[in-house]
Amino acid sequence: MAALPWAFVASTGASDLRGRAGRLVARAIAEAVDVGGFGAVLAPTHLLGDAATDLFGSDRAVTGYLREELDRRQLTETSIFYPLAVPAASLQDPTRRTLVIEGLRSTDVDAVWLRLHPFGSTAGPVSLRRYIELCWELQRIGLPLVAERSGTIGLALMAFGAVGGIESGITLGERFDAGNLLHPPDSRGKPFSPAPRVYLHDIGAFVSRASARRLFENRPMIASLGCRDTSCCRYGVTDMIKDPRRHFVLRRAMEVNKVSSVPPEHRAAVYVSDRLRPAALLAVRAERILPELKNPQRRLESTLRTLEAMRPGDSHPVSEPALGQRMRVQRPRPQSIE
Amino acid sequence: MKIVDVNVLLYAVNEDAPNHPAARVWLDGALSHRGPVSFTWPVLLAFQMTGATCHSSTSLGVGPSEYQGGIDGGSLPRRLVDVQTNLALGGAACGLGLATPSRQGVTLRNGMGPLCEDGWSGCVTMWLGCWGGERGRVYGSVHQRVHKKRYAVSPQLKLLPPSKPRLGLYLRPGRNDHTVFQQLLAENRAVSGLVLDARHMSRHQHLREELGDNGVMAVLGHSGHGAVYGGWRGSRRIGRPALGLRRVYRSK
Numbered sequence: 001m002a003a004l005p006w007a008f009v010a011s012t013g014a015s016d017l018r019g020r021a022g023r024l025v026a027r028a029i030a031e032a033v034d035v036g037g038f039g040a041v042l043a044p045t046h047l048l049g050d051a052a053t054d055l056f057g058s059d060r061a062v063t064g065y066l067r068e069e070l071d072r073r074q075l076t077e078t079s080i081f082y083p084l085a086v087p088a089a090s091l092q093d094p095t096r097r098t099l100v101i102e103g104l105r106s107t108d109v110d111a112v113w114l115r116l117h118p119f120g121s122t123a124g125p126v127s128l129r130r131y132i133e134l135c136w137e138l139q140r141i142g143l144p145l146v147a148e149r150s151g152t153i154g155l156a157l158m159a160f161g162a163v164g165g166i167e168s169g170i171t172l173g174e175r176f177d178a179g180n181l182l183h184p185p186d187s188r189g190k191p192f193s194p195a196p197r198v199y200l201h202d203i204g205a206f207v208s209r210a211s212a213r214r215l216f217e218n219r220p221m222i223a224s225l226g227c228r229d230t231s232c233c234r235y236g237v238t239d240m241i242k243d244p245r246r247h248f249v250l251r252r253a254m255e256v257n258k259v260s261s262v263p264p265e266h267r268a269a270v271y272v273s274d275r276l277r278p279a280a281l282l283a284v285r286a287e288r289i290l291p292e293l294k295n296p297q298r299r300l301e302s303t304l305r306t307l308e309a310m311r312p313g314d315s316h317p318v319s320e321p322a323l324g325q326r327m328r329v330q331r332p333r334p335q336s337i338e
Numbered sequence: 339m340k341i342v343d344v345n346v347l348l349y350a351v352n353e354d355a356p357n358h359p360a361a362r363v364w365l366d367g368a369l370s371h372r373g374p375v376s377f378t379w380p381v382l383l384a385f386q387m388t389g390a391t392c393h394s395s396t397s398l399g400v401g402p403s404e405y406q407g408g409i410d411g412g413s414l415p416r417r418l419v420d421v422q423t424n425l426a427l428g429g430a431a432c433g434l435g436l437a438t439p440s441r442q443g444v445t446l447r448n449g450m451g452p453l454c455e456d457g458w459s460g461c462v463t464m465w466l467g468c469w470g471g472e473r474g475r476v477y478g479s480v481h482q483r484v485h486k487k488r489y490a491v492s493p494q495l496k497l498l499p500p501s502k503p504r505l506g507l508y509l510r511p512g513r514n515d516h517t518v519f520q521q522l523l524a525e526n527r528a529v530s531g532l533v534l535d536a537r538h539m540s541r542h543q544h545l546r547e548e549l550g551d552n553g554v555m556a557v558l559g560h561s562g563h564g565a566v567y568g569g570w571r572g573s574r575r576i577g578r579p580a581l582g583l584r585r586v587y588r589s590k
Contacts, residue, residue, distance in 0.1 A: 036539060037550060037556070038556045040555055040557040146506060146508065166507060167508040167509070167510060169509070170512060245515060249518065249529070252509075253527065256505055
């Protein structure tokens with residue numbers, strides 16, 4: 001990371017970012033966007049301990065500088081996505097939430113990427129419900145919302161109109177936990193990323209390759225949980241285990257397409273009935289074969305009950321699809337003083 | 339989800355059929371209760387081919403005896419219904435959010451009480467023509483029997499909005515994941531965008547060049563942590579800028 005062109009501002013304070021240091025960061029990032037031919041860029045933001053902190057203002061200032069730099073380089077069509085990294089609890093306060101909404105409404109960005117701490121595929125029922133309700137509130141910003149590192153639960157967020165897109169790692173990175181950023185990396189750990197896991201798409205769970213082999217020794221599980229799409233895994237479970245990254249990417253794309261193909265008014269009901277209920281039943285069977293699936297099975301059951309209780313038939317706000325296009329936000333005009 | 343057989347539909351619209359009361363009661367019940375009811379394309383096609391419409395058999399001038407026994411393979415349609423009208427009506431149904439077309443068939447949202455003032459016949463009209471719904475922009479008129487107060491629809495022609503674009507899927511490839519995506523791009527399998535780590539600019543260079551050609555957005559991500567702009571700084575204080583601090587990766 002130290003080799004990045006904008007690493008020189010490592011020790012810059014929050015207040016300095018509003019001035020020259022912020023402009024230097026913006027210039028360095030805009031140059032990287034220009035040289036690399038990127039179509040969009042994540043705005044440089046911090047993890048906020050509190051939405052009311054001064055750092056929020058500094059981040060928005062740097063984002064504004066970045067927009068100016070991109071426009072100066074004729075990159076007017078390059079989108080800026082604003083990562084909102086904040087503890088979810090701090091947004092439960094209506095005053096702070098309003099502060100964030102108003103702040104982002106006046107910032108020239110094209111989508112808000114949510115990094116709410118802590119949230120992910122292991123989220124409990126209360127977190128899930130609060131996340132969805134919070135997203136419905138945040139839609140007052142008027143921008144598409146993207147749930148970062150939301151994992152399989154991100155599909156439910158999209159189905160309920162909470163977000164217009166999801167972001168995920170490849171079989172990894174299904175949870176955002178700021179705790180990793182506040183502690184030093186474990187020096188005993190290996191310097192390599194973990195091995196990719198096998199995605200059991202029918203129940204939305206991940207297992208290691210060894211566990212997948214054990215699971216598929218049971219022949220009925222091959223029929224129930226194996227990939228039957230020959231364009232994805234030509235040789236079924238053999239390819240699932242051999243190339244889990246390809247399987248994950250294709251299945252996740254199909255899952256998102258399936259949610260997209262349903263009109264927004266129906267997504268929640270269809271998702272619950274067509275996806276969650278069958279998955280919960282399958283997970284019970286799979287857990288008998290592979291005990292390590294007990295936790296995913298419980299979470300699935302909990303998610304199903306939570307979402308059923310949220311009355312998916314009711315009308316709710318729906319996030320705009322997050323496809324990366326410029327949004328042309330109408331900024332409020334400052335009132336003239338006469 | 340309940341999937342309806344075509345014979346049930348035929349019995350339900352044909353008042354002279356011996357099974358009409360039972361079929362009508364079942365269909366009314368299925369539409370009034372919570373949970374989606376689905377009509378597969380073969381069923382819809384067969385229903386349309388036999389000339390059964392919402393208006394009942396007599397309004398089309400087709401004798402009820404022609405499909406009194408349902409479809410038995412020998413009964414061919416003598417008179418087709420107005421396909422264009424049904425297409426338009428189906429498109430309108432999709433625009434209203436009442437019906438969900440897919441490759442498998444049409445799923446109707448229900449559990450909302452009676453959809454039509456005079457029972458369910460207006461809905462059948464709309465189910466029949468849902469072929470048009472997937473084509474996006476459809477001119478259609480809504481059946482005048484649809485409950486006007488609830489859905490604020492009018493019988494006049496109106497322009498329905500085009501189908502909404504797909505939702506976004508962004509993936510964050512790791513250092514060695516570029517080969518997977520290059521293969522998928524070669525197969526024309528795409529996602530909305532890839533978040534490429536700034537630390538792997540040179541390693542992902544070829545992937546980045548191919549993304550633009552395939553209409554996939556390349557998003558510049560800053561941090562290896564994929565979380566905040568910087569990362570751990572050796573302090574528990576949240577919010578301190580820690581861009582590119584060497585200490586993050588320096589082993590003690």
